[in-house]
Amino acid sequence: MKKSRNLFVRAAMNILTSGDVTLFELGQRSRVIFLNAVTIAGAVMISLFAVIGFLSGNVPLGLACAVAALIVSINFLSIRLFRRYMLGGIVDCLVIFIFYYYLVLSGGEAGSGVLWINTYPLITLFLLGSVAGSVVALTFGVAVAVAVFVPALNAAAFSPLYSARVIGTYFFIWLFSFIYEVVRKLTLSRLEDSNSRLAKTSDALQAEKKQTDDILSGVQEGIFLLNRDYCLGDVHSAYLSGIFEQEDLPGSSLLDLLRSHLPEQDLTATADFLEMLFGSTVNSELLREINPLSEIRCTYSGEGGLVRGKMLRFTFARINAPDSPYPVLGVVSDVTSEYELKQQLTVEERKHKQSMENLFRIIHVDPLMMREFISDTEAELEHANTLMKTEGVPGEEILATLGTSSHAIKGNALLLGLDEFASKVHAYEDSIKEIRTKGHSWRDLLALTVGLGDIRTDLEELNTLISRIEKFQLNTAARASGANSLLQLSLDKFIRKESERLELPVHLQFQSDEDALLSDEYRKLVKDVLVQLVRNSFAHGIEAAERRQAKGKNPEASISIRLENNDDELLIHYRDDGAGLDLAGIRRRAAQLPLLAERAAGLNEAELVRLIFMPGFSTAVNAGMEAGRGEGMALVRSRVQEAGGKLALKNNPGQYLEWTIRLPGTGSSAAAIA
Amino acid sequence: MTILVVDDSRIMRNIIKNTLTGNSRYAHAQYLESPDGREAQRIISSQKIDLLLLDWNMPMLNGLELVKKLRADPLYAKLPIIMITSESAKYSVIEAVKAGVNDYLIKPVSEKLLMEKLERLGF
Amino acid sequence: MNIRHIEPFIDATVGVFREMFGLEPDFLNPYLLQRDDRNEWDISGIIGIGGDSKGVVVVSLSGELAQALTAQLLGGGVATDDDVVDAVGELVNIIAGNAKKGLEEYRLDISLPSIVRGPDHKIAWQQNVPIIGIPFKIPLGRFHLSIGLENIITG
Structure with a gap:
């Protein structure tokens, strides 16, 4: 129902506006509507007159009206087709002029034809405008006056007094219509003015809003307003959502937004600070200084439950408008990358799963060996620390000592299966190595000290654990076996482990003379040296089983160690039946070193052998935990030399590598062990 | 003008006093000293003080407690107080401002900062 | 113990010497202090740390250096023993207080300073915490900063 009515209204409007959709201007639109209405009404009325004319037998009237109706109808169509509204108006006015004049002249029923003329000023003024309309209307008035005052000219033969009233009425109508039209036009133009002014203002506002929007959407800072409940206002920069990692910020409390991302302490400080910010007791400068959010670390959970830290910098300003619903402006920026640059290095705390691991290891390890490990490690640490404590020792030397010490500690830890501890020391050794290559700073030394x-x-933790275990364990056998068997035990264990890991079958032959017992002094030294030699055999000497078979060797390699007492001198023989030193490999490696590159080709065998003692020299491509750092042989040599001993090497390529180490005086070994 | 300097270190009190008297603006002020909060409280209640320069960590009664006590008394609610302490963490600063200090200065005392803060308080 | 927890103390020490004495201390090599190490200093100022971590911060000096620094703070003349005690206490107090700025993620409380004096004086270090020793050098002599802090475990 409503729909059909709408359709009807739309159709009527379409007809009255000539289907012209560009007619927006109010004055023009009403004029066109009026024009069409007049034209349609005129066509209908004149047709009616034509019918009346023909019916009453007045054929000339009928014909004249029919022609006029036709003209008006054509006019209606041409208005619709060509939209020449002024022209249409003129045509209408002319037709109506003639038609009305005819009515005046013909007199009509009791002279009523003259009544129609009073609509003419309205028509002309509306259709042709106030000036042209008046000219036409007044011309028509004069013509009508002639017609009514000259009795011969009109059929009704009005009295002069009546004629004067007809004309007077006509002119009054014209006058009021004229005034109305003028006022209407003035009003319209003023309305248009104010409309266009409004349109302009609205454009300017739109443009300003767009600028504000652009700023708020583009700025790389979170900008927001806070009300007295610390809640965010409706307008904020788009960046803010990214910072808080949350949409729908308006109305949320700043404290809530920060709550799960700040330590409790900072949150409390923030709440206190906001209270002061909205109060008036603390001045703005002091507020700025004490802002707890001026650089604050917030944590957010990222993908896979990882916690990400973000450094945020908040600044706040009170807005100097009393009674503002949002009295505080806040700006926040993400300064994480800036902060991370400042923060050079953070040391990750090791998990404390270590003590558990140690506990399980120790249960399966002889406490005596553990004790030995601890005292050895303590001695290593002490050795390095003494050097550090000595004023004036160059950093380079400290680093070198820390390097060899940690290498030795790591070896011993692996020996006992303390993998966690070993990997920690391994990482420590790595950092020493890195510091040595890039050159060290004081801060590096501090980090290494820590x-x-x-x-x-x-x-120390390990020590406590062992003490606890010792109370429960009563393994007297190991305690009685003495240092030498302990050495054999640990070497055997180490070789078995390496053998399994590297899939190189190796058999240890260990022989210790009765009088070659190790003193406390040498116990650790000998073990360190032998461990390094074993490592070296595995890394560089011992071939794979197939290869050995192909060369006619026993697929199981053998390492033989013999401790001997020779005239108050401790002799250690070490021999593996591997491939011997890879002299070609050493030469190749030497050729890669800037210092040796030129001389590498010309080095003789003895010189090449000497290279393996150079700290940092290794032919292994990848440094693993077992070998390849180039510290092992350097450690062997420095240890032996420190003890005043000598080192000899016999290389039989393809057959064996033999080391002989002489250490002065075996010490009162028997007494020491007992 | 009477300024009360409260710090358990006599040397620190001297340094603060010397810093102030070195500036002509404060050279002729009357200076009073106290090594702890409790004595400071006695001095404040016995005579008129225009400015209180107060350390935090002190024996007997620490600076923060003193500030709280003073602010609770309407007589001293407006007494200008600058806390001068080594406590540098921001939560400490907030705590002090919340308790009612007018300004806060972290030791070692910088002359420039001290002057700035005094001027800010209108001295 | 994390290097990040040590650095604020070093920064504070350098800052305090710069601000109070106009001196730029040189760092000597840091090392691990043994609890039973012989103490070669004449006076130590000690601040206890409580709260999220437990530990001590110690500044140790030779008698001459303590005397000289105190005199400088006094603006010349000869410092009495009381002055020296006062100054060393204030020194270690400012270092510990200023270091808190770099450890704001923890709530740390610092004690009032205490002073130990005499040749080979003993300091009661806590057990099972490595103590980092950092010798510094200034034109007037040498001093020593020792820091032993329990691992700060975030809750």
């Missing part, structure tokens, strides 16, 4: 402290703390 690292050393950590290792010692772990060691």
Whole structure:
């Protein structure tokens, strides 16, 4: 129902506006509507007159009206087709002029034809405008006056007094219509003015809003307003959502937004601070200084439950408008990358799963060996720390000592299966190596000192654990076996482990003379040296089983160690039946070193052998935990030399590599062991 | 003008006093000293003080407690107080401002900062 | 113990010497202090740390250096023993207080300073915590900063 009515209204409007959809201007639109209405009404009325004319037998009237109706109808169509509204108006006015004049002249029923003329000023003024309309209307008035005052000219033969009233009425109507039209036009133009002014203002506002929007959507800072409940206002920069990692910020409390991302302490400080910010007791400068959010670390959970830290910088300003619903402006930026640049290096805390691991290891390890490990490690640490404590020792030397010490500690830890501890020391060794290549700073030394402290703390923990275990364990056998068998035990264990890991079958033959017992002094030294030699055999000497078979060797390689007492001198023989030193490999490696590159080709065998003692020299491509750092042989040599001993090497390529180490005086070994 | 300097270190009190008297603006002020909060409280209640320069960590009664006590008394609610302490963490600063200090200065005392803060308080 | 927890103390030490004495201390090599190490200093200022971590911060000096620094703070003349005690206490107090700025993620409380004096004086270090020793050098002599802090475990 409503729909059909709408359709009807739309159709009527379409007809009245000539289907012209561009007619927006109010004055023009009403004129066109009026024009069409007049034209349609005119066509209908004149047709009616034509019918009346023909019916009453007045054929000339009928014909004249029919022609006029036709003209008006054509006019209606041409208005619709060509939209020449002014022209249409003129045509209408002319037709109506003639038609009305005819009515005046013909007199009509009791002279009523003259009544129609009073609509003419309305028509002309509306259709042709106030000036042209008046000219036409007044011309028509004069013509009508002639017609009514000259009795011969009109059929009704009005009295002069009546004629004067007809004309007077006509002119009054014209006058009021004229005034109305003028006022209407003035009003319209004023309305248009104010409309266009409004349109302009609205454009300007739109443009300003767009600028504000652009700023708020583009700015790389979170900008927001806070009300007295610390809640965010409706307008904020788009960036803010990214910072808080949350949409729908308006109305949320700043404290809530920060709550789960700040330590409790900072949150409390923030709440206190906001209270002061909205109060008036604390001045703005002091507020700025004490802002707890001026650089604050917030944590957010990221993918896979990882916690990400973000450094945010908040600034706040009170808005100096009393009674503002949002009295505080806040700006926040993400300064994480800036902060991370400042923050050079953060040391990750090691998990404390270590003590558990140690506990399980120790249960399966002889406490005596554990004790030995601890005292050895302590001695290593002490050795390095003494050097550090000595004023004036160059950093390079400290680093070198820390390097060899940690290498030795790591070896011993692996020996006992303390993998966690070993990997920690391994990482420590790595960092020393890295610092040595890039050149060290004081801060690096500090970091290494702190690292050393950590290792010692772990060691103390280990010690406590062992003491506890010893109370339960009563393994007297191992205690009685003495240092030498302990050495054999640990070497055997180490070789078995390496053998399994590297899939190189190796058999240890260990022989110790009765009088070659190790003193406490040498116990650790000998073990360190032998461990390094074993490592070296595995890394460089011993071939794979197939290869050995192909060369006619026993597929199981053998390492033989013999400790001998020779005139108060401790002799250690070490021999593996591997491939011997890879002299070609050493030469190739030497050729890659800037210092040796030129001379590499010309080095003789003895010189090449000497290279393996150079700290940092290794032919292994990848440094693993077992070998390849180039510290092992350097450690062997420095240890032996420190003890005043000598080192000899016999290389039989393809057959064996033999080491002979002489250490002065075996010490009162028997007494020491007992 | 009477300024009360409260710090358990006599040397620190001297340094603060010397910093102030070195500036002509404060050279002729009357200076009073106290090594702890409790004595400071006695001095404040016995005579008129225009400005209180107060350390935090002190024996007997620490600076923060003193500030709280003073602010609770309408007589001293407006007494200008600058806390001068080594406590540098921001939560400490907030705590002090919340308790009612007018300004806060972290030791070692910088002359420039001290002057700035005094001027800010209108001295 | 994390290097990040040590650095604020070093920064504070350098800052305090710069601000109070106009001196730039040189760092000597850091090392691990043994609890039973012989103490070669004449006076130590000690601040206890409580709260999220437990530990001590110690500044140790030779008698001459303590005397000289105190005199400088006094603006010249000869410092009495009381002055020296006062100054060393304030020194270690400012270092510990300023270091808190770099450890704001923890709530740390610092004690009032205490002073130990005499040749080979003993300091009661806590057990099972490595103590980092950092010798510093200034034109007037040498001093020593020792820091032993329990691992700060975030809750």
